[in-house]
Amino acid sequence: MADFDAIVVGSGMSGGWSAKELCERGLKVLVLERGNEIVPERDYVDQMPPWEQSNLDRISEDEIAAHYYKQFPGVSYAVKESNKHFWVKDDEHPYETAAGTEYDWLRGYHTAGRSIMWSRQTYRMGPQDFEANKKEGIAVDWPIRYEDIDPWYDHVEKFAGIAGNRDGLPQLPDGQFQPGFELTCAEKEFKSRVEAAFPGRKVIQARVAHITAVTAEQRELGRSNCQSRNRCHFGCTFKAYFSSLNATLPAAERTGNYTIVHNAIVQSLQYDEVSRRITGVQVIDAETRETRFYSCRVLFLNASAMASALILLQSKSTAFPNGLANSSDQVGRNLMDHVSGAGASGLISGFENKTIFGRRPGGIYIPRYANITEHDKPYMRGFGYQGSATPLGNAGGQIAGIGREFKQAHGAAGPWRVSISAFGEQLPNPNNTVTLHPSKRDQWGNPLAVFNVGYGENERIMQVEAGKDSVAMLKAAGCTEISSRTVTLTKPGNRIHEMGSARMGRDPATSVLNGWCQAHDVPNLFVTDGAFMTSSACQNPSLSYMAFTARAAHYAADLLAENAI
Amino acid sequence: MKTRREVLQGLIVSIGGASMLAACDNAARVAVSNSQSLRFFSDQELALVSRISDLLLPRTDTPGALDVNVPGFIDGLMAEWANTRSQESQHRQLTELGHMLGADFVTAADAESTLRELDRAAFSGGTGYGGYRALKGLITQSYFATEEGALLEQHWVAVPGRWDPCVDI
Numbered sequence: 001m002a003d004f005d006a007i008v009v010g011s012g013m014s015g016g017w018s019a020k021e022l023c024e025r026g027l028k029v030l031v032l033e034r035g036n037e038i039v040p041e042r043d044y045v046d047q048m049p050p051w052e053q054s055n056l057d058r059i060s061e062d063e064i065a066a067h068y069y070k071q072f073p074g075v076s077y078a079v080k081e082s083n084k085h086f087w088v089k090d091d092e093h094p095y096e097t098a099a100g101t102e103y104d105w106l107r108g109y110h111t112a113g114r115s116i117m118w119s120r121q122t123y124r125m126g127p128q129d130f131e132a133n134k135k136e137g138i139a140v141d142w143p144i145r146y147e148d149i150d151p152w153y154d155h156v157e158k159f160a161g162i163a164g165n166r167d168g169l170p171q172l173p174d175g176q177f178q179p180g181f182e183l184t185c186a187e188k189e190f191k192s193r194v195e196a197a198f199p200g201r202k203v204i205q206a207r208v209a210h211i212t213a214v215t216a217e218q219r220e221l222g223r224s225n226c227q228s229r230n231r232c233h234f235g236c237t238f239k240a241y242f243s244s245l246n247a248t249l250p251a252a253e254r255t256g257n258y259t260i261v262h263n264a265i266v267q268s269l270q271y272d273e274v275s276r277r278i279t280g281v282q283v284i285d286a287e288t289r290e291t292r293f294y295s296c297r298v299l300f301l302n303a304s305a306m307a308s309a310l311i312l313l314q315s316k317s318t319a320f321p322n323g324l325a326n327s328s329d330q331v332g333r334n335l336m337d338h339v340s341g342a343g344a345s346g347l348i349s350g351f352e353n354k355t356i357f358g359r360r361p362g363g364i365y366i367p368r369y370a371n372i373t374e375h376d377k378p379y380m381r382g383f384g385y386q387g388s389a390t391p392l393g394n395a396g397g398q399i400a401g402i403g404r405e406f407k408q409a410h411g412a413a414g415p416w417r418v419s420i421s422a423f424g425e426q427l428p429n430p431n432n433t434v435t436l437h438p439s440k441r442d443q444w445g446n447p448l449a450v451f452n453v454g455y456g457e458n459e460r461i462m463q464v465e466a467g468k469d470s471v472a473m474l475k476a477a478g479c480t481e482i483s484s485r486t487v488t489l490t491k492p493g494n495r496i497h498e499m500g501s502a503r504m505g506r507d508p509a510t511s512v513l514n515g516w517c518q519a520h521d522v523p524n525l526f527v528t529d530g531a532f533m534t535s536s537a538c539q540n541p542s543l544s545y546m547a548f549t550a551r552a553a554h555y556a557a558d559l560l561a562e563n564a565i
Numbered sequence: 566m567k568t569r570r571e572v573l574q575g576l577i578v579s580i581g582g583a584s585m586l587a588a589c590d591n592a593a594r595v596a597v598s599n600s601q602s603l604r605f606f607s608d609q610e611l612a613l614v615s616r617i618s619d620l621l622l623p624r625t626d627t628p629g630a631l632d633v634n635v636p637g638f639i640d641g642l643m644a645e646w647a648n649t650r651s652q653e654s655q656h657r658q659l660t661e662l663g664h665m666l667g668a669d670f671v672t673a674a675d676a677e678s679t680l681r682e683l684d685r686a687a688f689s690g691g692t693g694y695g696g697y698r699a700l701k702g703l704i705t706q707s708y709f710a711t712e713e714g715a716l717l718e719q720h721w722v723a724v725p726g727r728w729d730p731c732v733d734i
Contacts, residue, residue: 049723051712055641061648185731228725353734358725397705398698400688402681407622407629410709410719413734 004030004259005560007281007296009266009311012113014529014545015302016244017156019252019260021553022300027560029252030294031260032283034303035109038086038116038245044235045082057081067091074104074494078117078233086110086117086233095449096437103451104493105306111262112245113304114496115542117233120209120241120361121386122162123539124153126171128372133535136380139334139428140505142534143515146173152547159251160242160546161218163226164207172204172367172539178213180205181360186351186389186416190477191364197476200373206362206386209242209542221250230359241361263287265444268315269299269324269525277524277565278324284444298524298556298565302549305530306335306434309501310449312527313436325502325519330512332435334428334500335451336536339459341489342467343421346479348389352413355391363388366420366473368538370462379462381427383538385470387420418479422466425538427458428500432492453492463487497541499530517552524565528552602637604644605652610659611636612671617662618704620680627718633711635704642707658696665697 005027008018015031022029050057057080064072067089072079079087088107097103108114127146134141150173157176166174183191183205191203210226211218218224226240239246252258263286270279270293280295301308309332315324323331363386370382392399394409395417401409432454436447467487474482505511508520517532519525528549530541537544559565603611615636622630630636643655663670665683670676684701687694708714715721 047723049712050710050715050721053710055646056706056710058642058646060646061651065648181728182730187730228728229723351731355732355734357729357732358727360728360730394705397702398688400684402621402684403623403677404625407625407627407718411734 010302016248017549018300023255023257025557038111046231046234098452115243129537156546161211208362228358305498336500344470345419346482381425383424385420499533502531
């Protein structure tokens with residue numbers, strides 16, 4: 001008799017969904033979280049007004065140098081003095097990169113993981129994203145198509161709460177939306193001018209995981225509508241944005257089937273060569289260093305794409321000398337993120353006597369048009385832009401003027417600033433890897449991760465073109481003082497859209513997982529974080545992780561009910 | 566609240582300038598935190614930052630930068646937040662800025678026009694104004710991070726409760 005029906009490794013974006021769906025199917029579930037417990041009433045700092053923050057909420061430079069030397073430069077917009085407890089200390093969680101490469105591994109180790117600090121833009125993948133690898137002969141074919149995941153997008157959207165407009169775009173399918181955040185007047189004008197100049201392009205509302213018309217189910221979980229505070233990176237007392245802690249974990253808990261253990265760092269997954277099944281998980285307590293074993297009937301890896309691959313690589317046995325479920329040698333390969341660097345900003349006139357009220361999440365989104373509605377591109381795939389058009393105000397003091405006029409510029413008549421930034425698809429490449437360091441270990445005895453990731457020509461060319469396109473659109477919109485950036489690609493990992501490290505595919509010889517996120521080699525092992533992604537598309541991926549997780553959890557529950565695994 | 570005249574006198578006395586006090590007899594422009602508790606600025610730097618803060622964000626129908634002790638806030642921030650290199654850089658930039666503005670800027674009757682001219686140059690593509698632009702940013706952000714600046718001047722609302730994308734000013 002196993003300790004639990006199911007063990008879920010990780011309580012973040014996808015782990016919360018595994019826990020919820022499996023618990024709701026009546027399974028006894030244990031969630032293993034490597035970090036400490038976050039208690040919203042104690043640890044959210046979203047209610048702190050600006051004047052109670054110290055030093056403009058900046059972490060001291062010496063402290064950054066000692067503890068946040070990767071996290072802060074990577075996510076400086078979100079890593080603050082008041083919420084630094086949501087980010088790992090780099091000196092406590094080191095990793096290595098291959099000579100001549102860089103990697104931003106930006107993390108939070110605690111209840112709900114990075115679902116607390118994410119930026120909440122939420123898009124479906126489109127039919128083209130599941131077909132591209134096969135059409136273009138890149139990597140391996142996705143084993144499923146859009147139609148397979150479509151109902152699961154519906155399923156997770158209804159529960160999570162997604163605010164957005166139904167735009168009717170085939171490449172960015174509509175979903176179960178709550179009312180979106182209306183475009184500003186300048187954004188509406190930008191939209192009409194860009195769409196007139198470029199008939200294949202659309203400017204739409206960003207779709208965000210925020211409640212705007214709370215449902216009965218969401219209310220039961222203590223959630224309420226977004227209050228337009230823009231305090232999301234500090235937690236949300238209103239539980240208005242989706243996170244595991246605001247939504248899925250409480251839903252799992254109320255079933256009575258849910259147990260979570262914190263400070264439980266996985267050392268290995270135990271594999272039984274006779275039954276050819278995982279029997280359980282060996283963990284070490286982060287605080288006491290005590291080791292424990294938990295047995296289970298089915299295991300869901302949701303540790304994050306990188307950490308899940310590392311756990312598989314750490315779990316060696318006679319049957320799997322190169323890591324569990326790794327007969328294909330694809331575990332830890334094909335690492336993908338999204339690539340940014342291109343973008344532009346400028347001023348738009350005509351709205352001097354208008355302003356905005358409230359601080360919405362998200363702004364505008366320009367869905368991918370490259371190789372969808374426009375086919376003249378010197379690169380494959382494409383990118384989307386995130387952006388906004390809002391009053392310039394005093395621009396943090398970076399406008400001309402002194403005295404009364406300058407002091408009151410924050411709310412005075414003036415120009416608006418348009419800004420857009422590209423997020424591009426990264427092609428899968430088997431030589432983009434995460435591996436175990438041969439000798440260096442962390443303080444708990446686990447091998448350090450070694451990243452060896454770079455961008456290819458397609459990503460480089462795409463970003464340069466995205467930069468040109470961004471300037472062209474701002475020009476077409478009549479913007480002035482357009483400043484475009486020299487395109488410097490973001491470091492791999494920097495967009496925190498980690499994926500691909502245990503891809504799904506049709507052939508066990510070339511992929512780790514089947515179309516249900518189930519390991520080809522080990523039937524009671526499911527990996528449903530970003531690791532399963534066969535290609536990256538260019539949309540922010542969290543919604544896909546949620547949908548694939550829910551689908552896999554129900555499939556696993558069916559198999560367990562049939563005693564098939 | 567002390568009158569500006571009172572805090573001005575406190576500052577001038579603290580930097581030892583009885584003659585300066587006479588020089589700006591009718592220029593009640595400078596206020597400052599208790600300079601005895603300075604952690605980062607020298608008295609001269611504090612006088613400079615205070616003068617600039619007051620000219621940038623004067624008292625209107627809402628408190629000015631000096632009323633909410635922006636110079637003292639920045640003094641603490643530079644002591645606690647900045648590392649040694651940033652501190653040295655800030656000292657250097659203030660020295661350079663002092664030279665650009667002139668030796669008698671702190672007490673000069675035409676300080677406002679002097680700063681206005683420098684500001685115009687700094688925001689019309691001029692080079693060499695990085696120190697000034699950074700200080701202006703710091704003063705502005707510090708002011709709006711105070712309770713008075715946020716609530717009285719910026720009308721910051723903790724819980725807007727709604728999003729209105731287009732409002733008449």
